[in-house]
Amino acid sequence: MQDKSLVQIALYAALIAALGLIPPVPFVTGIPITAQTLGVMLAGIMLGPWRGALSMALFIFVVALGAPLLSGGRGGLGVFVGPTAGFAIGFPFAAFATGYAALLLRKLPTFPATLLASILGGIIVLYVFGITGFKLVTGRDWLDAAKIMMVFIPGDIVKAVIAAAVAQAVVKGLPDAVYTRR
Amino acid sequence: MISLYLEQTSYLHRMPAGIKLLGMAALSLALYPIGQVSILFGLALLTLLIYASLGRPALQGLKVFRSLVPIFALIFIMQAWSVGVYEACALLLRMGTLILIANLITLTTKMDDMMTAMMPLFSPLRLFGVDPKRIAFAVTLLIRFIPVLMGVTQHLLDAWKSRGGGRQLWKLAIPLTIQSIRLSDHVAEALASRGGIRSVKKP
Numbered sequence: 044m045q046d047k048s049l050v051q052i053a054l055y056a057a058l059i060a061a062l063g064l065i066p067p068v069p070f071v072t073g074i075p076i077t078a079q080t081l082g083v084m085l086a087g088i089m090l091g092p093w094r095g096a097l098s099m100a101l102f103i104f105v106v107a108l109g110a111p112l113l114s115g116g117r118g119g120l121g122v123f124v125g126p127t128a129g130f131a132i133g134f135p136f137a138a139f140a141t142g143y144a145a146l147l148l149r150k151l152p153t154f155p156a157t158l159l160a161s162i163l164g165g166i167i168v169l170y171v172f173g174i175t176g177f178k179l180v181t182g183r184d185w186l187d188a189a190k191i192m193m194v195f196i197p198g199d200i201v202k203a204v205i206a207a208a209v210a211q212a213v214v215k216g217l218p219d220a221v222y223t224r225r
Numbered sequence: 226m227i228s229l230y231l232e233q234t235s236y237l238h239r240m241p242a243g244i245k246l247l248g249m250a251a252l253s254l255a256l257y258p259i260g261q262v263s264i265l266f267g268l269a270l271l272t273l274l275i276y277a278s279l280g281r282p283a284l285q286g287l288k289v290f291r292s293l294v295p296i297f298a299l300i301f302i303m304q305a306w307s308v309g310v311y312e313a314c315a316l317l318l319r320m321g322t323l324i325l326i327a328n329l330i331t332l333t334t335k336m337d338d339m340m341t342a343m344m345p346l347f348s349p350l351r352l353f354g355v356d357p358k359r360i361a362f363a364v365t366l367l368i369r370f371i372p373v374l375m376g377v378t379q380h381l382l383d384a385w386k387s388r389g390g391g392r393q394l395w396k397l398a399i400p401l402t403i404q405s406i407r408l409s410d411h412v413a414e415a416l417a418s419r420g421g422i423r424s425v426k427k428p
Contacts, residue, residue, distance in 0.1 A: 046421045047413040049359060053366035054374075054409035060367075061374035061401065078398065085402065101363050108339045109229050109331040110368065117289055119229050119331025120246075121324040124253060126296055181300055181316055183307075191303055205395045212399045213406075220406045 052094055055086055056102040060112040079114045080199060083134050084165035084206035087141030088157050089213070091222035096139035103134055129176015133169045140164030145223035153214050153224055158207035160223075165206065166199050229289075229331050231282050237275075237333040242342035245330045253323055262311060265318035272325045283332055290324070297321075340364065362422050370408075377404050 059082035087095040102112065111118035113131070122131050141164025148156035170192060178188040214221050237245075259265055276283045297317060304313035334342075340361070347357050381397045416422065 046416055049363055049422065050366065050413040050416060051409045053363045054370055054405055054412065056367045057370035057374045058401065058405040060371045061378045062398070078395070081395075081398065085398075089402065089406070101360075101367060104343075105364055105367055108336045108343070108364070109334065110336070110371075111229050111289065112371070114292070117292060120249065120327035121331065122327075124320075124323040124327050125293065126300060126320060180320060181304070183304070187303060187307060191299060194299070205398065209395075209398045209402060213402050216399075216403050217406060220403070 048094055051090060052098040052101060055090055055095075055098040056105070058082065059086065059099070059102050060110075063112060063114040078202075080130075080137075080165055080169065081202045081206055081209075083137050083169065084141050084161040084203060085209060087138040087143075087164050088145050088160065088206065088210045088223055089221055090138075090142065091146065092139045092142030094222070095142040096135040099135040099138040103131055106131065124180070126177055126180050127173065128180060130169060130173040132176065133172025136172060137164045137169035140168040142223060149223065153211045154207050157210040157223075158203055161203035161206040162200070165203055166196070169199075170196075228336050229286065229328075230335055231279065231286070231332045233280070233282070235279055235333065237279065237329065240333075242330075242334045242338040245334060246342055249327055249330055252326055256319055256323060259319065260312075260315050262314050262318065265315055265322065269318050269322045269325070272322050272329070275329060276325070279332070286328075286332060287325075293324075336368075359422060366412075370412075373408070374401075374405060377401060 059079060062078040062082045083099060086098050089095070090098060106112050106118045106122060107120060109119045113122060122128060141160045144160035144163045145157055148159055150156075151159075174185070174188045174192050177183070177192060178185060181188070183191075210221060210224070214224050219225060256265075256268070259268075276287065297320075300320075301313050301317055304316055331339075344357060347355075347360055350357065350360075378397070378401060381400055385391075385394070385397060
């Protein structure tokens with residue numbers, strides 16, 4: 044791995060932490076949506092599957108070390124035994140899937156390609172991990188766990204649209220910067 | 226700065242990080258089969274007493290768990306509705322205690338020590354030709370740049386507000402992403418011109 048990739052991985056992880064600073068927007072479901080999972084989708088799109096996944100793994104590792112980087116100032120080992128542990132662990136896999144899908148869909152225009160990739164990686168793959176984690180921590184069955192998690196879906200669809208809009212704007216501004224659109 | 230670690234000394238601070246981590250793993254397994262609310266309540270109380278024994282800052286640190294209240298409430302309602310109120314109480318107490326214990330380790334262990342304790346997990350990466358030193362460097366870089374990017378975010382937020390603001394706050398993610406990409410290019414150039422990571426002695 045080149046030094047430049049390592050710097051990109053680290054700075055992108057820092058960007059996800061900064062996104063946690065943007066105030067959460069209360070959404071119709073009453074559960075605030077935060078910008079952080081938006082960052083997971085963008086990691087895959089901007090850095091590609093491998094570096095995107097590594098940057099999310101680095102982020103989660105530093106959270107485990109005790110940095111309060113998750114939105115709401117959460118961090119430390121408590122995150123990994125709580126009901127949303129699966130989501131945190133799923134971040135690298137979601138970023139990988141988003142990046143991989145975005146590469147496969149390279150022939151499509153930026154907006155639809157990155158939107159589909161974000162939905163696949165940042166919602167479907169992430170929720171497989173999230174629901175599995177929720178099931179393991181709370182001991183509920185699959186259907187119940189999935190039902191509880193549904194309240195977050197509308198917010199995440201909004202985020203997938205935003206991720207695609209951001210990707211499109213960045214492609215216009217800095218065409219070489221978006222790995223999956225080069 | 227950006228750590229939940231409490232700068233003080235206590236019996237928990239003196240305990241080696243590896244022992245604390247293994248202890249938590251053992252406790253989480255031991256807690257799993259317990260279903261009696263009275264025992265779980267006692268354990269939760271005991272955990273809170275340990276917090277109290279660390280002093281006021283530890284108790285104030287519990288504030289970060291406010292953001293978990295909505296999801297806990299949701300779980301409680303669903304569990305009480307489908308299985309029963311007793312089971313719902315047991316579940317929340319077990320989960321809450323485990324989170325409190327894990328957080329206790331975070332409060333009483335320096336990030337450096339935690340990293341040293343976790344490093345053996347990365348030794349398999351040597352097989353793929355990844356030097357664990359690079360991981361340490363990446364962690365340092367990440368921690369160093371969080372305040373920088375938070376500063377950039379704050380500037381963008383201020384500029385946004387002074388222009389009248391509005392509801393489409395998400396648009397800030399565009400300049401934020403572009404500025405991070407530029408910054409990472411500059412940092413990579415600076416690093417290369419100083420001989421790269423190989424020349425970094427101790428990150």
